[in-house]
Amino acid sequence: MLVKSFLVLLTLAAMSQLAVAEETPTPEGLEYCTVCHGSQLKGNANIGAPRLSGLPQWYIERQLLNFKQGIRGAHSDDDRGMEMRPMVSGLSVDELKAIAAWVAKTESDKPKATLTADSSAGKALYQSCAACHGAQGEGNKAIGAPSLTGLNDWYLVTQLNHFRLNVRGAQSADTYGQQMKAASVMVTSEQDAANLAAYITQLN
Amino acid sequence: MLNITRRQFLTYVGAAGGSSALLKANLALGLMHDDPYAGPVTVKPASSTNKPSALILGAGIAGLATAIELERAGYQVTILEASHRAGGRNLTVRHGDKIDEMGQPQICQFDKAENLYFNCGPARIPGHHRRLLHYCRALGVPLQIKANSCKLAYFHDDKAFGGKPVRQIDYHADVRGLMAELLWKSADAHQYDQLLSEDDVAKLMKFARLHGDLTEAGKYVGTERAGSTTDRMLEFPKPHAPIELKAMLDSSFWYGGLLGAELYDWCEPLMEPTGGMDGVVKGFVRHLKAKPVLHAQVKKIYNQENGVEVTYEQNGQFHTIQADYCFNNIPAYFMAGIENNFSSVYQAGLDSIKRGHLFKIAYQMKERFWEKEGIYGGISYTSDPVAQLWYPSHDIHAPKGILLGAYTWDPKVSAAFEAMTPAERLLAGAKSGEKIHPGYSKYIENGISIPWARMNHQMGCGMRMSPEDWDKYFHVLQKPEGRHFMIGDQISHHSGWQEGALASSEQALNQLNKLLSVNIDHGVNSHVS
Numbered sequence A: 001m002l003v004k005s006f007l008v009l010l011t012l013a014a015m016s017q018l019a020v021a022e023e024t025p026t027p028e029g030l031e032y033c034t035v036c037h038g039s040q041l042k043g044n045a046n047i048g049a050p051r052l053s054g055l056p057q058w059y060i061e062r063q064l065l066n067f068k069q070g071i072r073g074a075h076s077d078d079d080r081g082m083e084m085r086p087m088v089s090g091l092s093v094d095e096l097k098a099i100a101a102w103v104a105k106t107e108s109d110k111p112k113a114t115l116t117a118d119s120s121a122g123k124a125l126y127q128s129c130a131a132c133h134g135a136q137g138e139g140n141k142a143i144g145a146p147s148l149t150g151l152n153d154w155y156l157v158t159q160l161n162h163f164r165l166n167v168r169g170a171q172s173a174d175t176y177g178q179q180m181k182a183a184s185v186m187v188t189s190e191q192d193a194a195n196l197a198a199y200i201t202q203l204n
Numbered sequence B: 001m002l003n004i005t006r007r008q009f010l011t012y013v014g015a016a017g018g019s020s021a022l023l024k025a026n027l028a029l030g031l032m033h034d035d036p037y038a039g040p041v042t043v044k045p046a047s048s049t050n051k052p053s054a055l056i057l058g059a060g061i062a063g064l065a066t067a068i069e070l071e072r073a074g075y076q077v078t079i080l081e082a083s084h085r086a087g088g089r090n091l092t093v094r095h096g097d098k099i100d101e102m103g104q105p106q107i108c109q110f111d112k113a114e115n116l117y118f119n120c121g122p123a124r125i126p127g128h129h130r131r132l133l134h135y136c137r138a139l140g141v142p143l144q145i146k147a148n149s150c151k152l153a154y155f156h157d158d159k160a161f162g163g164k165p166v167r168q169i170d171y172h173a174d175v176r177g178l179m180a181e182l183l184w185k186s187a188d189a190h191q192y193d194q195l196l197s198e199d200d201v202a203k204l205m206k207f208a209r210l211h212g213d214l215t216e217a218g219k220y221v222g223t224e225r226a227g228s229t230t231d232r233m234l235e236f237p238k239p240h241a242p243i244e245l246k247a248m249l250d251s252s253f254w255y256g257g258l259l260g261a262e263l264y265d266w267c268e269p270l271m272e273p274t275g276g277m278d279g280v281v282k283g284f285v286r287h288l289k290a291k292p293v294l295h296a297q298v299k300k301i302y303n304q305e306n307g308v309e310v311t312y313e314q315n316g317q318f319h320t321i322q323a324d325y326c327f328n329n330i331p332a333y334f335m336a337g338i339e340n341n342f343s344s345v346y347q348a349g350l351d352s353i354k355r356g357h358l359f360k361i362a363y364q365m366k367e368r369f370w371e372k373e374g375i376y377g378g379i380s381y382t383s384d385p386v387a388q389l390w391y392p393s394h395d396i397h398a399p400k401g402i403l404l405g406a407y408t409w410d411p412k413v414s415a416a417f418e419a420m421t422p423a424e425r426l427l428a429g430a431k432s433g434e435k436i437h438p439g440y441s442k443y444i445e446n447g448i449s450i451p452w453a454r455m456n457h458q459m460g461c462g463m464r465m466s467p468e469d470w471d472k473y474f475h476v477l478q479k480p481e482g483r484h485f486m487i488g489d490q491i492s493h494h495s496g497w498q499e500g501a502l503a504s505s506e507q508a509l510n511q512l513n514k515l516l517s518v519n520i521d522h523g524v525n526s527h528v529s
């Protein structure tokens, strides 16, 4: 075994330059997160796993807790959320905190726009969002509103539709989700959701 | 062309030139298969002074085969594999092995015994999968016959025949009988008189009688071909009463039940490596100089002027390596999460490959109770969610056996199993099993399940592309971009079969030879025309 790994090292050394990368390393046991959410949690639309790098630590922590408690990822119309829930349901609160701390440290390029929608109609809708999420989508920790820039547009669309259709924010235990649901009543169609997401992506 | 059908044309040729002319004409028209397979591609050998290097990303069947052919040509190969094991979807579990399901890993609880194993992914090889059989031969992987169908196994459907399981032989015999009776009747009612001569109609009716075991008067009244309700060694045989035509038409057995042994990839006899399908993986690894580097998760792939640079993470450490060529076996839908500098059309092609959902359960049974029912190997089909029960055809009459208790292809059904805990899955599977074999649950000692769309580093199986994407992107992905080649069953017309993975590897190595002959060695004979 020793000989074998030595040989492997030799081969690698022969063909490689071992570069010191500046990326945030993945803590042991959390490789799972990067399988779906991608390198440096840059997101992967093919799996429906959104970009997480750039989200505030407190928001990640709250959502992980929501998944753990079945506040998110329990609705049968939330396929991707249902895929996420078993990833955290067995973890302790402290473990979730540690994960959130790591997630907040990752860095990746902001995602490109993938939607073709009417962003000026979205801009008009965004006026009611700005009160909590800020004029530039910068977020406001004091009232629990996360930053919106750097989220994938397709993910914004899914979540806006989930709030609209009672898939997210309908549970009484979901204090912030309920607030968001109430605050997003002006999004009344899939088209609204797409327009709004297109505008938010422009804020990047 | 001439205004005749291909068949008519062949009849003329056959009459004029005898059978060898017929054979040649058949080949020319593509009706019969000239065997085009002459072993794997010979990659243009490296010069002894300047060995090119190749990186293989992913130690699936395609990656392993590509590695072995490149090593044979003198390349310096490095295989990076994200998982704790080589083989990808070719996975066999035994006592103590891990099924690395996302969020709920399972450890196999089977007794420690050689015959107690479960092929979680591939389990059967037909005789025309020439590439795979070549490697089994070349790598010394022993094969045995695997019964893929058993006439004494069952069909079951809650909504047909009062929910009672029906033996396949009974059903097959009755379907043939009833269909032959319809044929006989329409011939008798002069339906074919325009089409055929009187003589030929008589032959057709004779065929119908033989095919269905009909009476002189063209009636199907049951057949001894399906056995007897009496002990046929000591008493006159008495066939069971045939199924009613209407009940047969209402039953849902068309696909699994009738065609289970009819499709080309399932045509009997099938084979399996003795001791488990991972014998193929072990064979490759045994013969490779470069053993796969495990826990090495690829994070970045950059095409460069004259090579490829890849960064992977292993135990929290990043490593960047360069090589002359890169063969990428990673499931394509992961590539959007891996940094790269691919062209937008190449990336769009990768994104067009979608995740598939396959699901299996296996139980360790304390007795091989099915053998007492005359079932030795083969498959029972049911309309219940578990869809199929597979009986082992190896280690007959051993004290215990591993029975495949579910194999589902319907994405909705698979998704329902994916959403359950492992314990819930075993329970659901046992309930369905009871309907086919009353008392089933009491034989279960332990079990394990594998939802492929939830497997670490896999997240799917049976990759799919829409027909439009297929036209648009398949040829793009078959070609290298720079020095980067995509491989895997995903780059074949036969996703879901190891033969497809091997064909993709062969195709990529052909492309490499082309590249080499164009770029490097104009003077030397290349290996592709």
Ligand SMILES: Cc1cc2nc3c(=O)[nH]c(=O)nc-3n(C[C@H](O)[C@H](O)[C@H](O)COP(=O)(O)OP(=O)(O)OC[C@H]3O[C@@H](n4cnc5c(N)ncnc54)[C@H](O)[C@@H]3O)c2cc1C
Pocket: B057, B058, B059, B060, B061, B062, B063, B080, B081, B082, B083, B086, B087, B088, B089, B090, B120, B121, B122, B123, B124, B125, B296, B297, B298, B299, B329, B330, B331, B334, B358, B359, B360, B452, B456, B457, B458, B461, B462, B487, B488, B489, B490, B495, B496, B497, B498, B499, B500, B501
């Ligand atoms: C339930 C089921 C039944 C099947 N039945 C049969 C059968 O009876 N007969 C048959 O011939 N075939 C069958 N198949 C199909 C067969 O398993 C596949 O065709 C074959 O194994 C695919 O090989 P591959 O090389 O294309 O890719 P894979 O096996 O998918 O290999 C991909 C590899 O890439 C690795 N990887 C992923 N991400 C990374 C990363 N970031 N960095 C490094 N490595 C990474 C993975 O861990 C994996 O090892 C079945 C499959 C399933 C799931």
